[in-house]
Amino acid sequence: MPEVTTPALELMSVTKSFGSFLAVDDLDLTIPAGSFFALLGPSGCGKTTTLRMVAGLEQPTSGTVCIGGRDVTGDRAHRRPVNTVFQSYALFPHLTIADNVAFGLRRRRQHDVDAKVKEALDLVELGHLGERKPTQLSGGQAQRVALARAIVNRPELLLLDEPLGALDLKLRRQMQLELKRIQTEVGLTFVHVTHDQEEAMTMADTVAVMNKGKIEQMGPPEELYSRPHTAFVANFLGQSNLAPGQVVGREGDLLLVTVGGATVKVPVDRAVATTGSVLVGVRPEKIGLLIEGQEPSPNHNVVGPGIVTDVSFTGVSTQYQVEVEHLGTFGVFSQNLLGGATVTLGTKVRLAWSQEFTFGLDGDQDAAEGAADLDAEP
Amino acid sequence: MSATTGPVVRGTVPTARRRSWHLGDALIPVLAALAFIYLLVPIVYTVAFSFNDAGKSNLVWRGFTWKNWQNPCGAPQVCEAFRNSLSVGVVATLIATVIGTLLALALARFAFRGRPAVNLLVFLPMSTPEVVLGAALLAQFLSLRVQLGFWTVVAAHVMFCISFVVVTVKARVAGLDPALEEAAADLYASPFQAFWRVTFPLLLPGIAAAALLSFSLSFDDFIITNFNSGSFTTFPKFVYVSATRGIPPQANVIGSFMFVAALAIVLVAQLVSHARGKRRAG
Numbered sequence: 001m002p003e004v005t006t007p008a009l010e011l012m013s014v015t016k017s018f019g020s021f022l023a024v025d026d027l028d029l030t031i032p033a034g035s036f037f038a039l040l041g042p043s044g045c046g047k048t049t050t051l052r053m054v055a056g057l058e059q060p061t062s063g064t065v066c067i068g069g070r071d072v073t074g075d076r077a078h079r080r081p082v083n084t085v086f087q088s089y090a091l092f093p094h095l096t097i098a099d100n101v102a103f104g105l106r107r108r109r110q111h112d113v114d115a116k117v118k119e120a121l122d123l124v125e126l127g128h129l130g131e132r133k134p135t136q137l138s139g140g141q142a143q144r145v146a147l148a149r150a151i152v153n154r155p156e157l158l159l160l161d162e163p164l165g166a167l168d169l170k171l172r173r174q175m176q177l178e179l180k181r182i183q184t185e186v187g188l189t190f191v192h193v194t195h196d197q198e199e200a201m202t203m204a205d206t207v208a209v210m211n212k213g214k215i216e217q218m219g220p221p222e223e224l225y226s227r228p229h230t231a232f233v234a235n236f237l238g239q240s241n242l243a244p245g246q247v248v249g250r251e252g253d254l255l256l257v258t259v260g261g262a263t264v265k266v267p268v269d270r271a272v273a274t275t276g277s278v279l280v281g282v283r284p285e286k287i288g289l290l291i292e293g294q295e296p297s298p299n300h301n302v303v304g305p306g307i308v309t310d311v312s313f314t315g316v317s318t319q320y321q322v323e324v325e326h327l328g329t330f331g332v333f334s335q336n337l338l339g340g341a342t343v344t345l346g347t348k349v350r351l352a353w354s355q356e357f358t359f360g361l362d363g364d365q366d367a368a369e370g371a372a373d374l375d376a377e378p
Numbered sequence: 379m380s381a382t383t384g385p386v387v388r389g390t391v392p393t394a395r396r397r398s399w400h401l402g403d404a405l406i407p408v409l410a411a412l413a414f415i416y417l418l419v420p421i422v423y424t425v426a427f428s429f430n431d432a433g434k435s436n437l438v439w440r441g442f443t444w445k446n447w448q449n450p451c452g453a454p455q456v457c458e459a460f461r462n463s464l465s466v467g468v469v470a471t472l473i474a475t476v477i478g479t480l481l482a483l484a485l486a487r488f489a490f491r492g493r494p495a496v497n498l499l500v501f502l503p504m505s506t507p508e509v510v511l512g513a514a515l516l517a518q519f520l521s522l523r524v525q526l527g528f529w530t531v532v533a534a535h536v537m538f539c540i541s542f543v544v545v546t547v548k549a550r551v552a553g554l555d556p557a558l559e560e561a562a563a564d565l566y567a568s569p570f571q572a573f574w575r576v577t578f579p580l581l582l583p584g585i586a587a588a589a590l591l592s593f594s595l596s597f598d599d600f601i602i603t604n605f606n607s608g609s610f611t612t613f614p615k616f617v618y619v620s621a622t623r624g625i626p627p628q629a630n631v632i633g634s635f636m637f638v639a640a641l642a643i644v645l646v647a648q649l650v651s652h653a654r655g656k657r658r659a660g
Contacts, residue, residue, distance in 0.1 A: 057560050077563035078572075090561035094579045103575075104565035149565070 006069035008033040008157050008189035009054060014063030016049050023049040025213035027063070031191060031206075033156075036183050038192045038204035042236065042370075046213040047193045051159050054191065056080045068156045078107075083150035084159040087166070089142045091134035097121070097145050098130035104153040120152035121145075123182060140171045147179070151186060160192040164199060176202045197237045201225070209233045211370070225283075227359055229272050232370035234281050234361065241287070241330045242279045242367040243303070250274075255360060260326035264301035264358060271360030279361040284331040286357040289320065289342070289349045296352040303327060304350035311345050318342075322349060421637060428630035435624030446627040450635070453626030459616035460632050463597050466528065466612060470535035471592040477536070478543025478592075479585055483577075485544065486551035504541040511538065512605035519606060526608030534606045535599060539592040546591060550584025590643070597636070 011029040015022070024046040031037045039047040052058035054065060056077035065073045072080050083104065091100050101117045110116065121127045124144035134142060143163060150158055163179070164172045180203045183190045194200050200207045201221040208218040209232070217229045228234035231242060245259035254265040259280050266280060282301075289308075296302050306324035313336075320332040320343065330351055334342070343349060427436055431443040451457035484490070485497055503511060515534050516526075524530055558580070562572035600614040607615060617629050 055560075055564055057563070077560070078566045078568055082564070084561070084564045086557050086561055086564075088555060088557050090555060090557035092558060092561070092576055092580075094576075103562070103567070107566035107571060153565070 005033050007031055007066075008035070008068060009191065010064075010066040010069075011050070011054075012064040012066070014050070014053060014060045014065065016046070016053060016058065017061050022213050024053070024060070027213070027215065029208065029215065029218075031157075031189060033068075033189050034187055035205045036180065036190045036192065036203055038194060038200035038207045039210055040194055040197055040200040040207050040237070041210035042195055045210045047195075047210045048161060050210075051084075051161055051191065051193045054157065055082050055084050055159055057084075081156040082159060083153050083155040083157075084161060085143075085146045085150050085163045087162045089134075089146040089166075091137075091142055091145055091149070093134050095133075096130065097126070097132050097134065097137070100134065100145060101130075101149045101152050103149065108153075116152055120148040123151065123185070124148045124178075139167055140175065143167060143175065144178075147182065151182070151188065154186075154188065156189065158188050158190050160190060162194055163192070164194075164196075172199070179203055201237070207237075209236060211236075226357070227270055228281070229361070230369075231279060231361055231365045231367055234359075235368065235370035239284050239331055239371075240281050241284060242281045242361065243327045244363060244367065245278055245280045247273075247275050247278055254355065257360065259303060260324065262301075262303045264303065265355045266358045266360040267356060270356075270358065273360060273362040277363030279363055279365070279367055281359045281361060282353050282357055284319070285317070285333040285335075286353045287330065287332045287351050288353065289322070289332060289334065290352050291343060291347060291349055294350075296350075297354075299355050300352045301355055301358055302350055302352045303330075305348050306330065306351065308343055308345055308347045308349060311343070322351060324351070424630050425634045425637070428627055428634045430627050430630075432627045436627045436630065437624075446631050450628050450631045453620075453628040455611065455616060456613075456626060456628045456632065459611045459613045462528070462611060463613035466531050466535060467593045467596040470532050470539055470596045471589050473532070474536045474539035474543050474592050475585060475589045478540045478588060479547050479581070481540065482544045482547035482551055486548050487556075500541055500544050502541075503538045504545075508538075508599075508601040512602040515602065516605040526606060527610045530606045530608070531603055531610060531612065534602045535596040538599075538602065539595055542591050542595060543588040546588035547581060547584050550581050554580055594640070 007030045009029070009031040011027050014024060014027045014029075016024040027046075027050065029050075039050060041047045049058060053060050054067070056072070056075060056079070060073065063073075064071055067081060091097075092103065095103070098114075098117050098121070101120055102113050105113045105116055117130070118127060121130055124147055126141060126144055126148065129137070129141065129145075134145070137145065143166075147163070160179075164175050167175060176199055179190075179192075183203075192200070192204060201224075204221065206218065207221050207224055209216045209224065211232050217224055217233045224233060224237055228237065228240070231240075234240035234242060243259045245257040245264070247255055248258050248263070249256040250268070251265065253268050255268055255271055255274060255278075257264050257266055257278060257280055264280055266278075268274060271278065290296060290302070290304075304322070304324050306322040306327075308320055309323045309329070310319075310321035312319045315336070317333045317335050320334065322330045322332060324330055332351065427439075428446055429442050429444070430436055430439055431441040431445070433440060446452070481496075481500065485493060485500075512534070515530075515537070519526060519530050554577070558576055559572050562576040563569070567575060598614060599612075600618060603612050604615055604618070611619070613632065617625060620626065620629070
């Protein structure tokens with residue numbers, strides 16, 4: 001359905017500051033109707049503030065918020081065609097599940113409240129719990145009631161604020177698929193805020209990676225993953241190996257970059273910077289290990305040799321850490337097609353990967369930005 | 379026997395359960411019982427002497443009778459004083475609960491200039507000696523030439539009840555997830571609807587507790603009332619005044635009645651919450 005429709009949400013140069021702290025910095029964002037959109041970023045990046053400004057729970061310092069083509073910047077929360085699934089669910093503890101779900105319908109004096117409530121509860125497979133109170137629900141059930149309470153109003157935008165954050169891992173996986181199913185079924189526009197990159201990639205059609213109040217990069221998950229534009233995106237969305245290098249020439253559609261003595265080739269259309277110092281990047285699962293005597297396939301970039309400093313078996317794959325002189329540590333994921341680890345600790349290996357999986361970033365940034373920091377909160 | 383039981387059973391013989399008797403084991407229940415008796419003696423005395431066939435004074439046991447309970451208003455002024463105390467209590471509680479709840483909401487929900495000062499000042503009536511408050515209020519009423527009576531007593535009671543309401547309700551507001559009000563607004567409830575449908579019902583137990591506390595404080599108060607009531611007589615004042623010439627047994631009747639009523643309220647509240655819990659679990 002490639003027809004031109006009004007976008008579900010448009011943010012135009014939206015800024016929000018709390019005192020001297022700039023939470024959201026001149027943000028422009030357009031979300032097409034019917035999409036599942038994820039705002040992904042670490043805590044404090046401004047994603048929740050953005051969501052709250054859309055919901056009307058926070059007023060932007062400047063800028064315009066349009067929902068369904070209508071300027072709602074001055075409207076208070078209860079006048080916006082938006083519903084939110086709160087991180088804490090915020091179910092009304094004094095009302096039954098059915099009354100919780102009916103709350104929005106009753107405020108707008110809708111008809112057939114009971115039928116709509118039943119339909120919404122059935123959608124989240126909790127039709128039998130309507131008479132219970134929220135305290136009698138498990139975390140996963142409460143989460144689904146919160147979802148039903150929002151969906152039943154058929155809002156133009158459904159906002160989800162870290163909706164799965166309080167669930168344990170297994171339930172979270174299950175709910176990710178469930179949310180995706182529900183979104184496809186009801187066809188509403190979902191805007192999902194999360195710090196969990198896997199969650200964002202699993203569910204969303206479009207992911208916007210936010211950092212320090214700005215959107216660093218936006219696009220379909222596969223594109224963000226395979227062609228990150230900044231070190232932050234490369235590290236925050238999955239893991240990346242980034243090595244500093246210098247562009248020394250060009251060979252057709254390939255850039256020649258020296259990286260720690262070796263020369264690697266980067267497709268020009270996968271490079272953000274094409275001259276001077278760059279960061280050459282490759283994802284860990286794209287790298288193969290070459291032991292002594294093995295030769296790389298054609299059109300492969302090769303660095304090393306390096307020493308295997310860590311081998312950890314994770315079931316589906318084995319993760320290696322390879323220390324390469326002058327370049328630092330490379331992470332390598334190798335699928336356990338042949339059982340377990342194929343290379344042992346301390347082995348001297350070279351690293352090889354296909355040129356087409358190589359990406360190039362601007363060299364003026366910290367290669368570790370956005371990488372997992374053990375001291376930071378999850 | 380010991381030879382046949384063998385090593386398997388030995389581990390399960392509960393030797394630890396056959397503890398020797400310790401003095402401490404008995405001491406704690408005995409002390410607790412004494413403490414309870416100490417607490418309950420005045421109440422038992424009050425109830426018992428409401429059945430006393432009293433003469434001029436109600437100090438000596440003269441025999442059992444129902445007549446005090448059959449005619450609780452028998453002594454001059456006792457029921458008028460009781461009615462006065464009830465009306466002062468109800469009016470003062472209503473006013474103090476409304477103002478105190480609003481104040482508690484403001485203090486817990488909104489950051490405004492002077493909030494720390496208000497927080498502190500609200501506590502003052504609780505911490506100031508009643509004698510000082512009573513005397514100071516009297517001075518105010520006299521200098522403003524206000525006629526002492528029902529309304530001056532109500533005003534005085536509202537003043538000290540508000541502090542207790544604020545403290546009680548504020549604790550409840552603080553325990554309320556602010557996201558609940560946001561969720562109400564998000565679900566199309568206007569600020570008034572959000573308050574009425576979500577905030578207020580959730581605060582209600584706290585507000586009810588505050589109201590009960592206010593009423594019992596007001597009903598009970600003697601010192602401040604005595605300063606500011608003029609010729610208006612409340613129940614505690616009546617008891618105090620009649621103590622000089624002998625408290626009539628009807629005072630014990632009313633005292634016992636209030637005690638039973640208070641117990642009944644607590645009991646009903648417990649039963650209701652128990653029934654609710656059961657229904658929820660079912």
